[in-house]
Amino acid sequence: MLISRYSKPEFNPYGDTAPDDAATLWPAPEAHGPLAATLGLPGSKSLTNRELVLSALADSPSLLRAPLHSRDSDLMVAALRQLGTTIDAVPGEGAFGDDLRITPGELFGSTTIDCGLAGTVMRFLPVVATLALGPTTFDGDEGARRRPMATTVSSLRALGADVNDDGRMALPFTVHGSGSLPGGEVTIDAGSSSQFVSALLLAGARFEKGLHLRHSGERLPSLPHIDMTIATLAGRGVTVESPALGEWMISAGPIAGAEIDIEPDLSNAAPFLAAALVAGGSVTITGWPQRTTQVGANLIDLLPRFGATVTRTADSVTVTGGESIRGVTLDLSTGGELVPNLVALAALADSPSTITGIGHIRHHETDRLAALAAEINGLGGNVTELEDGLQIEPRPLHGGPWRSYDDHRMATTGAIIGLAVAGVEIENIGTTAKTLPQFADLWRALVGEAAL
Known part of the structure; x- marks a missing residue:
């Protein structure tokens, strides 16, 4: 007790x-x-982790200036490295640590990722893992196992992914990546977290059919975080169309590398x-x-x-x-x-x-x-x-x-x-x-x- x-x-x-x-x-x-x-x-956690994911999915290297160095961002860096991305610390002018140079590579699973209590890691990276070859298991702190993950599991299955969660709809679970994801249309209820929307948007351009995402719930919290995701994608040459409130469309295509100053x-x-x-x-x-x-x-x-x-x-x-x-x-x-x-x-x-x-x-x-x-x-x-x-x-x-x-x-x-x-x-x-x-x-x- x-x-x-x-x-x-x-x-x-x-x-x-x-x-x-x-x-x-x-x-x-x-x-x-x-x-x-x-x-x-120090730098924004939300921006740092979004830019790390986009850098790992990009078609050329990226440089993040003045990124956050914290437990959440360190977990994201470690996870992306496990999936095959090269991330190097390079001296920068910021007062809170090095800059990060990210070189994307072919993504491989056959690993276990520690999400800690980082919502961005446990929601963003299972989508990335569908594009990796091999199984990727996700787990985290005890508190992470209580966080809502049903939308992640069900949406990935609807888009063509193989996810084994033993019926928990919560951590731990395993994404069996095949190197690609069909993508296309999917409807989710993101009422418990806008991160479910951001996770799919960040990787949507890498899906074979792109992404046509709809939110079905009564309320969508933290809309500014979705706006942030759309803005980071625009900085990488990816256009997100929103024909109606709670609806987003992304065409299949490349994600560009970039040099980014983190706020x-x-x-x-x-x-x-x-x-x-x-x-x-x-x-x-x-x-x-x-x-x-x-x-x-x-x-x-x-x-x-x-x-x-x-x-x-x-x-x-x-x-x-x-x-x-x-x-x-x-x-x-x-x-x-x-x-x-x-x-x-x-x-x-x-x-x-x-x-x-x-x-x-x-x-x-x-x-x-x-x-x-x-x-x-x-x-x-x-x-x-x-x-x-x-x-x-x-x-x-x-x-x-x-x-x-x-x-x-x-x-x-x-x-x-x-x-x-x-x-x-x-x-x-x-x-x-x-x-x-x-x-x-x-x-x-x-x-x-x-x-x-």
């Missing part, structure tokens, strides 16, 4: 055992004055920018793109709803806190990955908040709705789960343990609350390495007003 320090209300996504490092507690730094910080961030991860900017509202003062993120498909760009419009002032320059965004944090009513169906950090603001606000359109985040690294309610309520808060969201009634919070559930965004959410609440201790802050290995050091420096 979970050790007593983690006996929070009702929700326990670990089952009967805690992770090996659950007893490792990280005292969340408390802010003792207004912030005045400027920092840059900073704007979703990872969320906790740092939110900190300005909690502690007061200002936080500036450098390298902010003028145009982007990243969901994190919505922070520019969302944070003022909570009372922030946002200032833009040609290549930066500055958020300045107001006199208090305001409660909000939001539909975040297009920005689910921002929800945990914004819920932290709502828990510290001066009035109630209701955030809806986010039922799909129950199927992320953990059930984020249940986890947020459990952890905030465990610190004295009052969060109620709705069918498709959360209702937050702010109450004075107290210190105590904050479980991360092996979820990087749960960990950073606890850090935000810890700015205002003494004694918050975060279990397994190291889970932030999924997309931002430098988080703990950057956060300490932020609160200490040190150079970042």
